[in-house]
Amino acid sequence: MASLVIILVIILAILALYLYKLYLLPKSHLPLPPGPKPLPLIGNLLGLPKEQDWLHWAKHKPLYGPISSISVFGNTMILIQSPTIAFDLFEKKSTIYSSRPTLVFGGQLCGWDGALPLLPYGSRFRAYRKNMSQLIGTKSAVSQFARLEAEETRRFLRRVMDNPDGLLWHIKKLAGAIILKISHGYTIDADGKDPLLDLADEALGQFGLAVSPGVWLVDVIPFLRHLPRWLPGAGFKRTASMWSKKANEFSNKPHAFVKRQMANEIATPSYTSALLEKLERAKINGADAVTIAEEEFNIKWSATSLYGGGSDTSVSSIYTFYLVMVLFPHIQTRAQAEIDSVIGSTNGDGPDRIPGLEDRGKLVYVDAVLKEVLRWQPVVPMGVPHVNTENDVYNGYFIPKGSIVMANIWQMAHDPDVYHDPFDFKPERFLGETPEPDPHSFTFGFGRRICPGKELADTSLFLVICQTLAVFAIAKPISPETGEPYTPKCDYLPGLVSHLKPYECRITPRSERLRKLVESVDEDFGTVGESDANILKELQ
Numbered sequence: 001m002a003s004l005v006i007i008l009v010i011i012l013a014i015l016a017l018y019l020y021k022l023y024l025l026p027k028s029h030l031p032l033p034p035g036p037k038p039l040p041l042i043g044n045l046l047g048l049p050k051e052q053d054w055l056h057w058a059k060h061k062p063l064y065g066p067i068s069s070i071s072v073f074g075n076t077m078i079l080i081q082s083p084t085i086a087f088d089l090f091e092k093k094s095t096i097y098s099s100r101p102t103l104v105f106g107g108q109l110c111g112w113d114g115a116l117p118l119l120p121y122g123s124r125f126r127a128y129r130k131n132m133s134q135l136i137g138t139k140s141a142v143s144q145f146a147r148l149e150a151e152e153t154r155r156f157l158r159r160v161m162d163n164p165d166g167l168l169w170h171i172k173k174l175a176g177a178i179i180l181k182i183s184h185g186y187t188i189d190a191d192g193k194d195p196l197l198d199l200a201d202e203a204l205g206q207f208g209l210a211v212s213p214g215v216w217l218v219d220v221i222p223f224l225r226h227l228p229r230w231l232p233g234a235g236f237k238r239t240a241s242m243w244s245k246k247a248n249e250f251s252n253k254p255h256a257f258v259k260r261q262m263a264n265e266i267a268t269p270s271y272t273s274a275l276l277e278k279l280e281r282a283k284i285n286g287a288d289a290v291t292i293a294e295e296e297f298n299i300k301w302s303a304t305s306l307y308g309g310g311s312d313t314s315v316s317s318i319y320t321f322y323l324v325m326v327l328f329p330h331i332q333t334r335a336q337a338e339i340d341s342v343i344g345s346t347n348g349d350g351p352d353r354i355p356g357l358e359d360r361g362k363l364v365y366v367d368a369v370l371k372e373v374l375r376w377q378p379v380v381p382m383g384v385p386h387v388n389t390e391n392d393v394y395n396g397y398f399i400p401k402g403s404i405v406m407a408n409i410w411q412m413a414h415d416p417d418v419y420h421d422p423f424d425f426k427p428e429r430f431l432g433e434t435p436e437p438d439p440h441s442f443t444f445g446f447g448r449r450i451c452p453g454k455e456l457a458d459t460s461l462f463l464v465i466c467q468t469l470a471v472f473a474i475a476k477p478i479s480p481e482t483g484e485p486y487t488p489k490c491d492y493l494p495g496l497v498s499h500l501k502p503y504e505c506r507i508t509p510r511s512e513r514l515r516k517l518v519e520s521v522d523e524d525f526g527t528v529g530e531s532d533a534n535i536l537k538e539l540q
Helices: 002-024 053-058 059-066 083-090 106-110 123-136 138-162 164-184 196-212 222-226 235-263 271-284 288-325 329-343 364-376 409-413 454-471 512-520 521-525 531-536
Strands: 069-072 076-081 390-395 398-400 404-407 472-475 506-509
Touching: 053 059, 053 222, 059 069, 059 364, 059 531, 069 521, 076 083, 083 329, 106 196, 106 222, 106 271, 123 138, 123 164, 138 164, 138 472, 138 506, 138 512, 138 521, 164 196, 164 271, 164 454, 164 506, 196 235, 196 271, 196 288, 196 531, 235 288, 271 288, 288 329, 288 364, 288 454, 288 472, 329 364, 329 454, 329 472, 364 409, 364 454, 390 506, 398 521, 454 472, 454 512, 506 512, 506 531
Parallel strands: 076 404
Antiparallel strands: 069 076, 390 398, 472 506
16 A cells, blocks of 8 residues: 555656646747657657667657757757757857756765766866866876876786786776876786776776666656665665765775875875875865865865776777777778888887887877777767756757757767768778868867866877787687687677677787887886785775
8 A cells, every 4th residue: 555655656746747847947939959759748758768878869860850859757858969069059158058967866876976977067066177177187287197108008018918818907907007096196906906996897887877868767757766665666776875885985995095195104196195285284274174074075076086087988998999900900900000110120120119109290090090999989979968057049949948968979970971981990081181070079078078088088098009009919809619710799888988898809919029028018117016905905
């Protein structure tokens, strides 16, 4: 009986929300952007994506044009399939299109509401971005980390050479080693499993699922958060309870690590330590307790966001790159020929060095490979949803205040009117007298919500691509059943960040000379420092 009463209350709450949206919110004589006809009450609920949302929403463009809309329980979602429209709204009208929708599941229930991608536009958001911009917001700022990137990339190459079957974990370790050193001054376990990397891998995987638009009904019907856990259909609350513990651990542990190191006067300089030192000076100068607490929250969660945004996305791009080299071997051959012509050889026994950032200006085809990786499978294919804080009109269409506005970056990158043969991997499309548009202009987001770490991500990705191509031959795996090479599948998982399902490939050094150059990492950069993993394990 109790469960029937609760179900009736839920139905009445849904109906009340629908009637509120239908009759009480401001209306316009102008139409919404075109879209599928909604059903009474539930709207287009049955038309929400089941898996890869970027492919699902891309079907809207031939049916409804570059801007369309759907409705779910009276909530409006605007879908943008054109970079021009995305720039018009997110850049030219950034004052009203820079906020985020409230995600009840991922933000409030799972504990990620302090993360930069979910912050509404306001003072906290600006504080995060200001601190991040000073550290990694420009090419000149990022240049201070060139040696760190070079060292960790070389250590990555050696790990791949020693154990090519562990490619995906090596990529995660590379991304984590760079960003954790920057964000928290943390040194990972270079050889074994690292507790902070394990924690981050699990937490970020949950984050990507928790914030996927249209997946969690409680984001559309917030009242559902009050359901008792035992009620059928309330399993999301049990999931959120488990995931929130992981989110809290992921934000708290590395922050506690920095504070411990600072107390012992052995902290490695980092984003977090620099801001905590500034906070200590504010305490000495008499800052009030509320301000101190607010600032410490901002430091902790902006550093967490720095790591989350800088590692998860890089892993996706690098893992895609390795698969692309298997699927399109002629691209690999051409890129390696360019690298060989640039670094050359003085003794006829192969190159004397591995290329670096200083060679980027000459490696134009390799740089085009990087651009094509970003275009071929954008890291965040549907972007992160925006929300408009005022009613708006665009090209004769009404966009109600509070609409969820999403840009299908994947569709923009595969528009045949912009990119010829968009499903083929063709770096040459960015070369010559009439190059096609550089995907850097839209794959990192738009306006005030553009990725703050795009410069760091760009340099890291270039280093991995050019050095991988310089030293390795990447080929199809061999089937244990037939003994013949086979083509691995290219399957992407659903989620905010597009991650490939694990695949196999063969990775071998291109020559003995190159093998020795990879192995000389300790000679070139010194032996790796002692890991901080044991210290982290002591923290609760």
